[in-house]
Amino acid sequence: MDGLLLFEGGRSAADEYLRGIAGNFYVYLLCRPDGRPFYIGKGVNRRALEHEAEARRNHPIGETNPFKCNVIRKILREGGQVLYRIDTIYERTDQQGCLEREAVLIKKYGRLHEGGPLTNLAGGLGNLSGAAPHSLARHADTLSGEPTDNPERAVLNRFLLGIGPVESVPVKPIRQISRILQTTPHPQARSPTLRCAYALIASASASGQQLSAGVQLPRAFSYQGVEAIIENGVARDITKAGMADLIASEDPRREGFQLSAGQIGIISKLVGEASLAERGLI
Template sequence: MSTTPIFRGNRIACREFLRRSSGHYVYVLLRPDGTPFYVGKGTGERVFWHENESRHPDDWCSNRHKLATIRALLREGEAVAYEIDCITDDEETAYVREAELIALHKRLHESGPLTNLADGDGGSAGPSPLSKERHATTLSGFPSDNPDRALLNDFILGIAPMGSVVLKPLSQFTPRPTAPYPSKTMRPSLRQAVALVASAAANGISMERQCVIPRRVSIRGVEGCIENGVASDIVTSGMATLRSAPAPRDECFAMSSSQVRVVVGIVGLRKCFELGVVKDDPLAQAPRRIG
């Protein structure tokens, strides 16, 4: 699991960073030495509420361990450090990432440093099995109450298993301009490669040489678009070069022959052949010579 944040700094810098962003974000509160002590999910100014709450003498006590940690830092003249792990338009994705980070760092009773009472999902005692199932279905399954999302998920899962969505219906989210994450490095991943191959297949684009892959797709009548976070991952990892457009949905990803080979290698030549983005069947036997 990648834990490289897209932001880490003090309260002032964090507020400025969030003013330039929108959507749901997952954050981590840190001690001055970088040790995490709380993971949360929010929008707007949510990340700062904990420190504000700790300053109230009436002790709201939403979480005694968390407030005691913040108050101890303030008494010692120290400051809380802030980390933004990710930003997404999809609230379900943020909940899942919050739970992942809590499981990674672990809570106090699990011999970890976190003061979280719940294990994620926005609950006070951890997500119920039904809630977990709902999240998983929305992110990478076939939600019965969202046929457009189910159709796009079905197309993606036919390429490779995914823990979270890479294509979203255009009617259900607002594409943001794609930009690489500042001060963050990452490697090409299966999730990024699947997004590019899916768009190439949907748009009838060959991936046997350099090509340009649209961010926008149309699959069985459903208009979709590569999700904001995946798009940023693609340019951050160097898997493709962004071609910007006035409307983010009309952006494209330019790929050199070497970048194409990386993507096809990650997804698999056979799968790319089945999707029609490469011509030669890797399982076909070469014809024998006669004479």
């Protein structure tokens, strides 16, 4: 199929339309009120509507894509509505065609880290497309890649790469850190860095919080069933560079970071205000 737009409308109208094509695969776009898409997927029956229901539950621990859910919550919080589009419909025997169309559209619009508007973490076609933003071959050679023999690291690395590329991922699986240390400021001077900003953005996204003055972000959080924590060195750098104030605890897994308006400004300057807004964080 060439993918002519078949439907566009709000949730109620989308629900009625999907009932009429029940049993078929389809490619859908979730759009901001101004029409810009923020997520593309393929589904059957009422799948397109489940994302909004997930975001309304506001239980971030179970969310597979917190960037997408944060955008939905921001739209609803501001009194807007998610705009639904149905791009193409496929028979149940043509799931591959549906997957291919999904991948074509994701590539056409682009994901956030690619300069596009989409919160999609993957490029479509399951694992065939690879995770953003590097090829699988390059991933295997970098600390921020997706190791095939370490699924927990792969999950977290893919999550962080959805924010932006880093040479070394600042968030690690808790059970893979031999010794989790209490956070103390680094003894040497430190300047704000993207790596530290990404760690704080990851915590805010995974815990379903906005970046507003006084927000308290956990050092440890859960994402797709992986218990994660901002690694020791990054936590020290965050406090030393003045990017957040430490909320201390005898158990480092219960530590947190409180951000002032000025500290949020530092993050915004590093990653761009538009990047935070597109992820529903401000």
